[in-house]
Amino acid sequence: MNNNPAGSTWKKWDLHVHTPSSLVHNYPGSNQEERWEAFLTDLEALPAEFKAIGINDYIFIDGYERAREAKFKHGRLKNIDLLLPVIELRLDKFAGVVKKEKDGTYSQSGWNRINLHVIFDAMDPAIIQQQFLNSLTPSYQLIPGSSSWQGKWKGVITPESLAELGRMIVESAPEDKKGDYAPHMREGFNNLCVSLDKVDEALDKPYFAGRFLIAVGKTEWANLKWDDQSIAEKRNIINRANLVFTAAANPAEYHAARKKLEASKVNATLLDCSDAHAPRASKDKDRVGNCFTWIKADATFDGLVQAIAEFEDRVFIGDTPPKRLLVEANRTKYVSKIRINRKAGSTLADTWFSVDMPLSHDLVAIIGNKGSGKSAMADIAALAGDTRNFRSFSFLKDTRFRNPRNKLAQHFVGALGWHDGSESERQLDQDPSQTSVERVKYLPQSYLETLCNELGDGGSATFDTELRKIIYTHVPDEERLGYASMDDLLGFRVAEIDSARERVVKEISKANAEILQTERRLTPEFKQSLQEQLDAKVAALNSLEASKPTPVEDPTTSDTAQEESKAAAETIQALEEELRKLRDEERSLRDKKAAEAKRQAVLSRIAQAIANHKKAHDQFVVELAPMLVEAGAYVNASEMVELRIDTSKIDALGRSAKESIAVIDATLSSQEPTGLVKRHEATEAAMAEIRGKLGEKQRLFIIFKDQVSKWERAKADLIGSKDKAQSIDWFKAEIESLAALPDKLTELRTRRVELAKIVHEQLGKTVEEYRRLYGPVQEFVKSAAQMDMHLPLDFDVRIEESDFQDQFFLRINRQSRGSFAGKDESNHLMRGLLKEADFGEVDSTLKFLDSIDDMLHFDRRESGGRETRIADQLRKGVEPQDILDYLYGMSYLEPRYSLTFNGQEIGQLSPGERGLLLLVFYLLVDKDDIPIIIDQPEENLDNQTIFKVLVKCIKAAKQRRQVIMVTHNPNLAVVCDAEQIIYATCDKTTNTFNYVSGGIESPLIRATVVEILEGTEPAFKNRKQKYGL
Structure with missing residues (x-):
């Protein structure tokens, strides 16, 4: 097969198989034809993965020629794609004295020689015979024990000549030892050897250029001792070879042998071969099909050469290569073909x-x-x-x-x-x-470029999402807690931390409200307003003083008048005293009602707060119950977490206040003769009746006294007290209290800073939860060192701001006066502040908060910083508390996974480095196994980067996807x-x-x-x- 469109695929290769034409074999059959038929049938029955067979009949090529003819002339061995001719020789380097067994093999006590195998490309066997085997004939030597036959033996290598040599050797042995020898032909071969240099000379011909490989037998080579005389020769022999052959009983034996070669720091390109001399059905170790070598290559000689060049990746010794098992276990994740064609019915010409x-x-x-x-x-x-x-x-x-x-x-x-x-x-x-x-998964060049540009500009939401996904793939299953994504898992782990942070943020909002109120009271305008209102009250008091009723002579001071009006005066005086008492009683009742109403409102608030707390507790119990079940703790949540609420005393106080208010209301509104209303009306009527009977002077005096009484009440109302709002003494107390506000403001701001620290501390706890989850992926990256790969990639979790600048300026009117006036100027200012801030450090974060707060209060564009009001710098509809809650609530800060390369942030890397980081990320770190x-x-x-990093990442990736x-x-x-x-x-x-x-x-x-x-x-x-x- 010259070219397989599917490329290099795993196949089994057995490069050491003896045929029935071999000097030594155990194939059954009464004649050669039967033996060959059984042999070919055996090869045809091999598992489908066997595709390449090396035919090895020692120094003879006719077995390969016959197998080749069976395949190409007679249509046999259709399951085998490649037949390679292999010549097996004995080198003149002796590994020790061994004993010859009856089958011609050696054990300790005769001459143990190193086996040399020459694997040829699939070529015409006549070329091998004529150009290689025939040229070796003059170079053969006899082993030391048979050297005396060198002159008697004619030295031309044929089956007959080997049999003649063997016969001569056996016949020369004592009668009692002749039975220990092998058949004549085998005995003759066992006594031949050749030098490695002579083999090289025979192969140094144009016919064989690039078309042969050398292998040495591992077992015989290992018997050569490591001593001062042989150490250099021993290394030379194995290191000059392309391959080392072994016939392992099992894969474990093979791997142990290879480890020994590696430990000796010699050529360890070791292949397992069956060294088959017997059929598949035999119990012999050296039987057809008993080979564990898989090679990923075309079934060609060139494929074998390529596999040797990439030995670690293209050669596997064992039952099945791991990638084949992986593919079979994930059949829906591997594409076996691609088809692109016109749709049926298309009229397109091209x-x-x-x-x-x-x-x-x-x-x-x-x-x-x-x-x-x-x-x-x-x-x-x-x-x-x-x-x-x-x-x-x-x-x-x-x-x-x-x-x-x-x-x-x-x-x-x-x-x-x-x-x-x-x-x-x-x-x-x-x-x-x-x-x-x-x-x-598709990574087009434009997609990588976009990601690189986004990362260079400071961040990429797309990459953040990918990063979280990939980190999640490295979290062990037992630590995923049943959640299907990193977001869900993190949401579970940090839920209580978030709840605690939300409570603190609410406290910050309350502190902001108090701070804003205190700042408002500290403004000159506020003090001036109080002073102006006080001055107005004082002016009103002065005006009242100036308008005090003009005294009227008391008609009762003369003896006659005194006598006349004595009785009436006493009556009026008594009635006036009664009216005063009635007014005092009404005022006392109303004051008491106000106090009871306030107490009732506070008690109502307490009751609502308790109800809210109970509701939160009940919700907590509801949420706790399934968590307990999930944890396998079958405990009643309401019994585990109890809330004791006793509002009896509060309820009693509430009822008391309500009853008291009802009594007061009844008293104030009672129409009974004894009630305040009727008594007041009766007293006024009595006074009016008496006044109607008085003389003019007495009437005027009575009016005067009434006016004085009203004047005094007006004066008392104006002067008031520190507890009576809008009175002179209240305004004085308010102005006096302003002196203590700076200290109060300092305390409030200190309290807010402490709360902000707690928020940052909660963020830090969230970061620790994030860090727990990226530990496995960091360990994985560190393991890249085992691939001899320089990969200075580090994962981290950082507290980073998200969109603060945009969200902050959505609240600011940059056309108004202040530190943040001007769009370009304020953008530049804010970028600088954000760049300086390290939000992972609490002190740096607090410094950032303080800087923004300061710039909201002072126009830092001017030297000295002119004081400015927050409200004057905000957009319409935005309140000062909105922006302070946003600033100090720190909702713009969030933990974020990050990557550094050589200790540098992604944004600081060159485009090429960013691209490499992304490729490493997707190829090596990403555990997704789809194509x-x-x-x-x-x-x-x-x-250099391609070779040192990218190539190794790609090679690692193809092992698992x-x-x-x-x-x-x-x-x-x-x-x-x-x-x-x-x-x-x-x-x-x-x-x-x-x-x-x-x-x-x-x-x-x-x-x-x-x-x-x-x-x-x-x-x-x-x-x-x-x-x-």
């Missing part, structure tokens, strides 16, 4: 697309020149996978294939064939629906060892996009890579050497 192509489940690289259709295939694959990033398509957009003028897109459909056999088909002129489930399509990941990256990348630089496909390369071209004359695919080992694909990459084969080889491929 072809544009006619694609039906298999896709690798590992790394697919789409290469080609500009305009060749690379991004077209990526967009269409993403569309068929219902990507959420369809707005960033570069091909399927209105200015290109979806141009409404030609409506090309409506003629085509794209489909992805999933590994479970299902297919998702989409019309190219329609975007995914909002309800569709994203099955493919990912990346457009031009190498953009803005230098070659399907990766498809579009690249202008095929070098990236090469160094990433893409399993499938799709070469895109566009025929402009017919408007047709063409795609050819295959593995990098395919000569066809390699030629396209060279053509795009460098243009010449030498330049390609130079590039290979540069990147260590």
Whole structure:
């Protein structure tokens, strides 16, 4: 198979299988034809994953020739894609003395020689015979124990000559030892050896250039001792080889052997082979099919060479490669093919697309020149996978294939064939629906550029969302508490912290109200207003003093008048005293009613507060109950948390106040003769009657006394007391109290600062909850060091402001006078303040609050800072308390996950560094396992960064998900060892996009890579050497 469109796939390779034509075998059959039929049938019955077989019949090629003829002339071995000829030789380097067993093998006590295997490309066996085996004939030597036969043996390698050598050796042995020897032909082979240099000479021919590999047998090589004489030769032999062969009983034995090679710091490209000498049904270890080697490559010699170059990634020894198991366990998450074609009934003349192509489940690289259709295939694959990033398509957009003028897109459909056999088909002129489930993650170049720009400008809501999602994927299942997203999990963990913070924010709002009231009272205008009102009251008092009633002679002072009016005067005096008492009694009752009414209002407020508290408690019990059930604590929440409320005393006081008010009201309004109303009316009537009977002088005097009484009451009302609002003494007390307000304001502001500290402390507690959840992803990033990758990526949680500037200025009238006057000026000022603030530190946060507060109170544009009123700087409808509550409530501060790279914030990185960080983020950190399509990941990256970081991330990503990348630089496909390369071209004359695919080992694909990459084969080889491929 010259080229597999699906690219490099996992297959089983067994490169050490002996046929019935081998010198040593245990295949059943009465004759050679039966043995060969059984052998071929055995190979045909191998599991489907066996695709490459190395035919190894020691120094003879006729077994390979017969197997090849069976396949290509007689149609046998259709399940086997590749047959490779393997020659097995014995080197002249001896690993110790071993004993020869009857079957011709060796154990301790005769000469143990190192086995050398030459694996040839699938070529004409005649070439191998003539150009290699025949040229080795003069170079063969006999082992030391048989050297005496060197001159007698003719030395031409044929089955007959080997049998003749074996016969001579056996016949020379003592009669009692002849039974220990193997059959003559096998014995003759066992006594041959050749030098490695002679093998190299025989292979140094144009026929074999680039068409052979050397392997050494691990077991025989290991028997060569590490001593001063042999250590250099031992290293030389294995390190000159391309491969090391072993025949392990199980994968564990293989891995133990490989670890020993690695510990010895020698070539450890170890392959497990069956070394089959017996049929599959045999219990022998060395039987057909008993091989654990999987190789991810085309079943070609070039595929084997590529696998050796990428040994760690392309060779697996065991039952099944982990990626195959992963794919089978997640069949709905791997795309097996892509189809793009015209819709049925389309009348479009141009072809544009006619694609039906298999896709690798590992790394697919789409290469080609500009305009060749690379991004077209990526967009269409993403569309068929219902990507959420369809707005960033570069091909399927209105200015290109979806141009409404030609409506090309409506003629085509794209489909992805999933590994479970299902297919998702989409019309190219329609975007995914909002309800569709994203099955493919697509990172178009424009999307990455947008994210980079947003991050460079200070933040990206899109990236924040992605970051939270990806951090959540690393949270262990047992710590997710059953929540389906990071937001839900965090909401649960910080719910009580948020509640506590809300309570403190309410306290801050109350403090702001008191502060604003106190500030208002401290203004000169307020004091001036009080003083002016006091002056008005004093002026009224002076005016009253000046208008004191003019004295009238008391007619009772003369003896005659005194005698005449004595009785009347006494009566009037008694009535006036009664009226005074009635007024005093009414005033006392009304004062008592006011006091009882105030007490009743306070008691009512207390009752409401208790009711609110009970309601909150009841709600708390309701919320607590399901949490207890979820925790497995089957406890009655209302019994666990009790609230004792006894309002009997409050209720009694309330009833008492109510009853007292009712009694007072009844007394004040009573129409009973003994009531205040009737008594007042009776007294007034009696006085009026008596006054009517008085003489003129007495009447005038009585009027005078009445006027004086009213004047005195007016004077008393004006002077008042400190408790009587709007009186002279009250205004004086108010003005006097202003002196204590600065201290009170200081206390209130101090209290507000303490409350702000508590809010910040609560934010800090929330941050700690966030940090607990990003721990696993940080540990994962640290583990990248195991990949020998320089990845200085750190996760953190920070308290950061969100949209403060915009929200603050929505409340400010920047056309009014103040620190924040002028749009450009205030924006510049605020950016500076925000840049200086470190909201993760409480002192820096408080400094920020104080700076904004200060600038609201003083115009800091002017030297000295002219005092300004907050209310004068606000937009219509905005109250001073609104802006202070926003400032000190700190709702604009929130914990946010962040990433740093080399200790720098994302916004401080160069565009290339930001792009690399995003790629690392999506490729390495993101645990999502749906296919990912990346457009031009190498953009803005230098070659060193590509090799040291990006390549390793891509290789790591393809181990756990399907990766498809579009690249202008095929070098990236090469160094990433893409399993499938799709070469895109566009025929402009017919408007047709063409795609050819295959593995990098395919000569066809390699030629396209060279053509795009460098243009010449030498330049390609130079590039290979540069990147260590």
